[in-house]
Amino acid sequence: METVLITGGAGFIGSHLSEQLLKMGYRVICFDNFDPYYSQEIKKSNIRAILHEDNYKLVYGDIRIQETLNYIFDEYEIDYMIHLAAKAGVRNSFLHPFDYNDVNINGTTSLLEKLRYIPVKKFVFASSSSIYGSSNKLPYSEEEKCSPISLYGVSKLTGELLCKNYHENFGTKIVCLRYFTVYGPRQRPDMGIYKFVKSAIDKEQIDIFGDGNSERDYTYVDDIVDGTIKAMLSELDFSVLNLGNSSTISLNGLLDLIEELLGSRINRNYVDFKKGDMWKTYAEISKSRRLIGFDPSTDLRTGIENFINWYKQTYCIQ
Ligand SMILES: NC(=O)c1ccc[n+]([C@@H]2O[C@H](COP(=O)([O-])OP(=O)(O)OC[C@H]3O[C@@H](n4cnc5c(N)ncnc54)[C@H](O)[C@@H]3O)[C@@H](O)[C@H]2O)c1
Numbered sequence: 250m251e252t253v254l255i256t257g258g259a260g261f262i263g264s265h266l267s268e269q270l271l272k273m274g275y276r277v278i279c280f281d282n283f284d285p286y287y288s289q290e291i292k293k294s295n296i297r298a299i300l301h302e303d304n305y306k307l308v309y310g311d312i313r314i315q316e317t318l319n320y321i322f323d324e325y326e327i328d329y330m331i332h333l334a335a336k337a338g339v340r341n342s343f344l345h346p347f348d349y350n351d352v353n354i355n356g357t358t359s360l361l362e363k364l365r366y367i368p369v370k371k372f373v374f375a376s377s378s379s380i381y382g383s384s385n386k387l388p389y390s391e392e393e394k395c396s397p398i399s400l401y402g403v404s405k406l407t408g409e410l411l412c413k414n415y416h417e418n419f420g421t422k423i424v425c426l427r428y429f430t431v432y433g434p435r436q437r438p439d440m441g442i443y444k445f446v447k448s449a450i451d452k453e454q455i456d457i458f459g460d461g462n463s464e465r466d467y468t469y470v471d472d473i474v475d476g477t478i479k480a481m482l483s484e485l486d487f488s489v490l491n492l493g494n495s496s497t498i499s500l501n502g503l504l505d506l507i508e509e510l511l512g513s514r515i516n517r518n519y520v521d522f523k524k525g526d527m528w529k530t531y532a533e534i535s536k537s538r539r540l541i542g543f544d545p546s547t548d549l550r551t552g553i554e555n556f557i558n559w560y561k562q563t564y565c566i567q
Pocket of ligand 1: 256257258259260261262263280281282283284285292310311312313332333334335336337338352356375376377378427428429430431432437
């Protein structure tokens with residue numbers, strides 16, 4: 250049986266990825282410190298259904314601490330590592346710049362240093378569409394020059410550069426995946442779709458940043474999980490790939506869709522656009538289609554319906 254170490258495995262994407270890998274017959278080791286950026290109870294509930302599975306192991310710890318990493322590598326033979334642990338969230342990065350750099354840059358270095366001496370078959374790094382920043386040729390292709398406009402984006406781009414450097418100097422096999430706004434059941438509570446659905450259900454006013462004409466390429470979590478596993482199993486020695494849905498919707502269009510599906514209004518309070526937010530994200534995915542067979546298949550309406558069903562079930566709403 251092959252073993253996959255997932256850093257940040259108790260988070261939104263990590264918990265879905267763990268479930269899928271367990272179904273596929275892998276042993277999964279979740280390495281997570283239950284960072285308090287959002288409720289630790291949510292993270293516990295993310296992994297409750299798999300916690301007691303025979304092939305699932307939870308290691309509570311911080312990726313920056315080499316002793317915990319040493320323990321994991323002494324205890325298990327790791328075949329693949331998927332690195333999702335991070336300080337996530339664009340706006341929060343301006344409030345906690347040192348934390349973002351420390352976890353996203355030093356934490357990534359800590360893992361890559363370990364793999365320098367104990368290689369794995371593949372290291373998959375969760376990067377982000379935020380690295381494109383003010384690059385303005387749309388859709389974004391991997392060859393585009395990156396100009397991040399948030400500290401979060403800078404930390405992710407630095408992570409990619411570290412990956413490239415460790416690959417070139419030490420031969421570590423790595424795929425960096427630039428995720429485009431991921432959504433679906435268990436989405437982080439600081440993210441748009443979660444906040445919009447909550448505000449409509451709670452009938453509370455919500456700030457909408459900008460005039461509602463900004464656009465996002467939303468990608469359903471199952472498609473992200475599928476692309477991540479394809480990258481893990483690929484023959485690539487080093488690559489940087491976009492994982493997006495490659496279709497966009499304006500913020501107003503998204504709010505209209507949520508209102509239609511919920512049958513209730515969102516009380517919108519339009520305020521100034523936020524520093525660090527990107528005006529538009531749009532993924533060019535021909536490279537990931539060609540190299541790993543990435544093929545996102547969940548349309549936004551279906552994905553939002555799934556999210557709403559999960560939200561209502563989780564919070565006991567009729
Ligand atoms: N969700 C998105 O739309 C999106 C988009 C682009 C990139 N990403 C990236 O994908 C990854 C997963 O995102 P997510 O939305 O699931 O976020 P998440 O916050 O739900 O998951 C991240 C997990 O990492 C853990 N973690 C944080 N710091 C840690 C540390 N020092 N040591 C160990 N564990 C630590 C957290 O406790 C959390 O469980 C992140 O790297 C994020 O930057 C996400």
